[in-house]
Amino acid sequence: MNAAKLMISKKLKDFTTIEFAKFIEKRPGMFLGDQITLTNLWNMLLGFDINSAESLPPFHYFNYWTKQKLKKFGARYNWRNAILEANESDERQAFDNFFELLDEFLTIKPKNIISVLLSEKNFEFYYNRKNNKKSRRIIGSTMESEILFPAPYEIKLVEFDYCTHAYHYDFYYVVGDYNKGKYYQEFDNLNLSKKTYEEKFGELKWSETDNGNIEKEFKLIVENINNYS
Numbered sequence: 001m002n003a004a005k006l007m008i009s010k011k012l013k014d015f016t017t018i019e020f021a022k023f024i025e026k027r028p029g030m031f032l033g034d035q036i037t038l039t040n041l042w043n044m045l046l047g048f049d050i051n052s053a054e055s056l057p058p059f060h061y062f063n064y065w066t067k068q069k070l071k072k073f074g075a076r077y078n079w080r081n082a083i084l085e086a087n088e089s090d091e092r093q094a095f096d097n098f099f100e101l102l103d104e105f106l107t108i109k110p111k112n113i114i115s116v117l118l119s120e121k122n123f124e125f126y127y128n129r130k131n132n133k134k135s136r137r138i139i140g141s142t143m144e145s146e147i148l149f150p151a152p153y154e155i156k157l158v159e160f161d162y163c164t165h166a167y168h169y170d171f172y173y174v175v176g177d178y179n180k181g182k183y184y185q186e187f188d189n190l191n192l193s194k195k196t197y198e199e200k201f202g203e204l205k206w207s208e209t210d211n212g213n214i215e216k217e218f219k220l221i222v223e224n225i226n227n228y229s
Helices: 001-008 017-026 028-031 037-046 060-069 081-088 089-103 118-127 191-201 210-221
Strands: 114-115 137-140 144-147 154-159 164-169 183-187
Touching: 017 028, 017 037, 017 089, 017 144, 037 081, 037 089, 060 081, 081 089, 081 154, 089 164, 114 191, 114 210, 154 191, 154 210, 164 191, 183 191
Parallel strands: none
Antiparallel strands: 114 154, 137 144, 154 164, 164 183
């Protein structure tokens, strides 16, 4: 289905960010006027992505994928900065390059999914006072207070060639009273992610999704996340 027919057949709120981006690609002047730049595209997609429908692969993967693809590492980089720097700050060239990268990004597929249900021993390990690998979040304007993140009841790791994405599921998801998990973070590779979790929770008994069910399982994971962070 071409972009014009897609726009007519769907309400804007039902668009994924990627579908919206592809529509802008077809009619950049309609959305950006004579300021067809990567930065203006970035601002438009950033606002749209907040409440948009989800895609496969999820658009929020694009940030980490682009940094890996262009070898732009560090906290100061996002996909806009990475693409702009790779194009020597040429905004229009970077705009075109965004869509070239997006087309390549859309071909990625998970190669492995593993999951684990935490046991009582894992919870004891995590909450032990001697465990210095607990996850915490700083709160308050003074940056002096922090709270402990609760341990998830289930973890799923989705492995791609460029990194591994982690998802957490709490008690309410596991018992069926709430049907949304939570996107957690990305790791450079599967072994590093497993090591990180085992340092936090002790020995974990991972189970692997059958090869024939990986894409189906990935679709279910993406459809059942609450947010990206």
